[in-house]
Amino acid sequence: MKRLWILFKTEFNVWKHDPITALGGVIPCLFILIAFALLFGGRLSFKIAVVNDDQGEYGQVLVDTFEEVISPLDQAPYYAVQKMDEVQAWQAFEEYRIEGIWVIPEDFSARIEAGDQPEIDMYFMNYNDDRAKNHRIYSAEVLWQFYQTIGQPTPPLSRAETYPLPEMVDWVSIISVGIVLLSVTLGSIFNMFILTYKAQIGKVTLEFGLSPRSLGWVLLPKTVLALLFGLVTGTIFLVIIRVWLGFWPSGYLWAVWVLAGLTAIFWTQVALALGLVARNYMSGAVGSILGAMIIFFIGGGLSMVRANEESVTWVAWLFPNTYAVDPVRDLVLFNTWPLDFWQVLITLLAFASVAVLIGSTFSVRKLRRLG
């Protein structure tokens, strides 16, 4: 135990010479969070123009309806009607400064009153099918409200919905928890890297290779220290989220640490093994960091895995982050105990155990052979 403590302190002293690596798990993640907050955190209403040629009153009622139909995404109307004349509107649409134009013909009201198939023309952007889809289904929301406002007969089926919380969790918050896990992952990788890199450039690896004792004594403090730093960076990121978005796991913090910690152990071993395969720790670190970034994007970083399980690629299931991210969201965002906590815990334990077994066996062999 004393030997372990001495090695642990030595590793810590090594780290103290390059403390900037502690930021490796925070800085890129903070930039990514800011980028996503800018992207999806602002008002996302579609900017459109309305050309209202209607001679009656219903055209204006329709225009007023745009402001009344509110999206749950950002609590703002789906459409933001821009004030511009017809010429400006067409020019803006052609140059993609607005998303679309609704043209209400002059006989719109007359046809509504006569029940003679009123029509409107919807010009809209479809450079990607997701935006085209939004135009089509947003228009349904507008018409639904319009029918109610003008007093059409009631629909054959009304609509209602229930949400399990008093307030809806927004998309940026979902992404932010994905980034917390990325932060723990990157924090561990960076620090594992710097500890092994220092050993390499200090030529201590030769002494390791010649050591008569088990190299587990060398690898254990590195792994523990890298894990702790990963958890510290992740916790710093959680505090950032608390201040910025208002979410905090409260009494579940320990459970977040357990799930994130097991995920981090997996990645420390990946960083260690890749560094040794490449015989160049930097290459290993670059590979594992970019690998972790890819896993963030494909393994539920941007949306909930459970709700989109069918579209998660099989590659993502080979990494623990994909399993851990939704239970961590339950704990941080919904402050609820994940129903699949124990199942996920066992899965993550399996990932961590296999990673430690393969990673340490491989690293010990490499160190013994290469010195």
Added chain:
Amino acid sequence: MKRYLLLLLNEFRLSRTALIVHTIAVLQPTLMYVLMAVMMVVPTFDMRIVQPETELENDLVIAMEEVGSPIGSNYINPILTTQANPEHKQVIEIVHIDGVPTALQSYGFIDSNLVKNLRNRLTAALLVLWNRELGSQAVLVDEHPWLPQDVPYTVYFGMAMIPLAAYLAAAMIGGYLMAQEFEHGTILEYRLCPTSDSLLLAAKITRLLLTGLAAAAILYITLGAITGVWASSAPAVFVILLPLTLIAACIGILAGLLTRSSLPSFLVGLASAFVFWLVGSGFGLAAGFSPIFERISRLIPNTPIIEMLFPYFYFGREVAPNPTAAKLQLAGYCLVLLVMLAIVYRQRVTSMQR
């Protein structure tokens, strides 16, 4: 010229010292694109609905199947279930609230974006039923899309990743190799070298430009192979990418010169590449997001680059609000960074400890 070519050749030979870093930096965006293309947002959503028992409930299921694009895919794939439990997503059940037949959609622990998508789809299906009942009283929406077909999101996503590929390779490799010169002590050779700074830097930058464009070419070919969409002029795509790749090369080398350590310079390359990609229209054209986002996005070099690439992938349609200003902006960035690079190189290499 001969000296320049020899220096350029030497720069390429240096890649042997960091083969894995080169491989990763060049291939990572393509790998990410291939993996993300599989799970990319698709318009068709599975929506669970409790097994219909009445004619009205059956009509709703049929209406759900009708919601979609006339020139693209359907938006709802109804999944019949016996459980009225939303589980991790949602479920629709027909209930009577105050005697009114109602489609009640219950959500699990999901976010507002998913709620929006599910709510809109249900409304669209219910509107089909309502319109049917209204008959000639229903308002007909005559659709006029901007392009003749709804283009899959994977096309835009891939096109917007091409600048990321060029940037990441140039910035990361530039920073890493420059920092290595300090770490390995080979910077002394540059300090003692009788060749001018500009020639040395020109060779370094040219090599990074070619590497960045090679990374972009790999992604471009992958995008074409996956989606079947090719730019109307491939050479134009690579000409457009040149200023961004130059900017990336300058930022990378600057990071290496300023930090003199491979890890922080790698961090600078990585963070700037991903932030520029995300904020620089990586997920959609800047004009389609909030005004604040658009203003910030226009400061990022990726945005004008993507707007210039756009017509080559989208039937010649222009989206750049001011092409001349965008070109001047990119030229300004390149010029400022080249001047900065020359100054920092002189300070860190030529003037120091000669």
